[in-house]
Amino acid sequence: MILHIGLKGTCTQIIEDAHTAASIGSGSLPVCATPVICALMEHAAVNSVSRCFPAGTTSVGVFLSVSHRAPTLTGHSVTACAELIHTEGRKLTFHIQVSDEGGLVAEADHVRVMVESSSFLEKAAERYHS
Known part of the structure; x- marks a missing residue:
C-alpha cells in the first residue's frame, strides 16, 4: 500500500x-485518564500507516496536542480514529478524534516521523555512552 493523504x-x-x-x-x-486517551490516539495513527512502510522502517511520535473534552466512565468503549492529513518528507501529520457512546471525547493533532528502526535504536543507545 502507498502512503497517501x-x-x-x-x-x-x-x-x-x-x-x-x-x-x-x-x-x-x-x-x-488522559494518558490512556493519548496512547489510543497514537495507536490509531500507527494503525493508519504502518502497513505502508518498507521492512525495517517504522514511525515514532514527536508531537501530540490534545484536547480532552469529556469523561468516559468504566465499562464504556472508546474509539480513536486517526486520519493522515499532511506529509512532508519523513514527517506525517494526523488529526485524531476519540469518541464513546456519548459523543466526542477528545481530539488531537499528532506528528510522527518515519525512521529506520535499527539506526534509530543505535542512536538511542548512543545517548547513554557519550
Missing part, C-alpha cells in the same frame, strides 16, 4: 479500572 486507522478500548485517572495517578476520579 486520507489514510485512516482506528483503535478501540473498553475502559476498565486500570485505565482510570485514579489508577494511573493522573487524577483522582474513576474516569478514563
Whole structure:
C-alpha cells in the first residue's frame, strides 16, 4: 500500500479500572485518564500507516496536542480514529478524534516521523555512552 493523504486507522478500548485517572495517578476520579486517551490516539495513527512502510522502517511520535473534552466512565468503549492529513518528507501529520457512546471525547493533532528502526535504536543507545 502507498502512503497517501486520507489514510485512516482506528483503535478501540473498553475502559476498565486500570485505565482510570485514579489508577494511573493522573487524577483522582474513576474516569478514563488522559494518558490512556493519548496512547489510543497514537495507536490509531500507527494503525493508519504502518502497513505502508518498507521492512525495517517504522514511525515514532514527536508531537501530540490534545484536547480532552469529556469523561468516559468504566465499562464504556472508546474509539480513536486517526486520519493522515499532511506529509512532508519523513514527517506525517494526523488529526485524531476519540469518541464513546456519548459523543466526542477528545481530539488531537499528532506528528510522527518515519525512521529506520535499527539506526534509530543505535542512536538511542548512543545517548547513554557519550
